[in-house]
Amino acid sequence: MDVTPLIPEGQQVIETYGDGGFRVSGTHWxxxxxxxxxxxxxxxxxxFAQITLESLSPLINAEDRVQVLLLGCGKGAQLPSKDFRTSLREHGIVLEAMDTGAAARTYNVLMAEERAVAAALIAVQ
Known part of the structure; x- marks a missing residue:
């Protein structure tokens, strides 16, 4: 499924997802x-059960700060605990959890709007 929008040059864009991976800015993951x-x-x-603050440390400690983290939970949306969301908020990051497909599409829209956004996406088949 192609979800490619117009993204400012040099920014990461999610081109496809599924089959256990992603294509982001021309690179297959x-x-x-x-x-x-x-x-x-x-x-x-x-x-979803494997997601921890430690697993998000590359994002939390990144030089380029983001304000919104889209969490792609796999095939279905799940709600992270209040403590988990509060911990991210203490780092200035608002968490939005949804299924991986919705998170990929939303990431591209927000990136096209030049928002400070990141995505943590669990691969789906």
Whole structure:
């Protein structure tokens, strides 16, 4: 499924998702990914239960700060705990959890609007 919008040059864009991976700015990634405006990283969690603040440390500690984190929970949306959301908020990050497809599409829209957004996406088949 192609979800490519017009994105400012040099920014990461999610071109496709599914089949256990993603294509981001022309590069194929197998497994889950952490996408920030300037770079994409492999991300260890394969399921919602594996997501921790530590797994998000590359984003939390990034030089380029983001304000919104879109969490792609896999095939269905799940709600992270209040403590988890509060901890991210203490770092200046608002968390929006949804299924991975919705998170990928929303990331591209917000990136096209030049918002300070990142996405943590669990791969789906």
């Amino acid at each position: 197998t497994g889950s990914v952490l996408i920030m405006p300037q770079r994409t990283l492999s991300w260890a969690p394969e399921a």
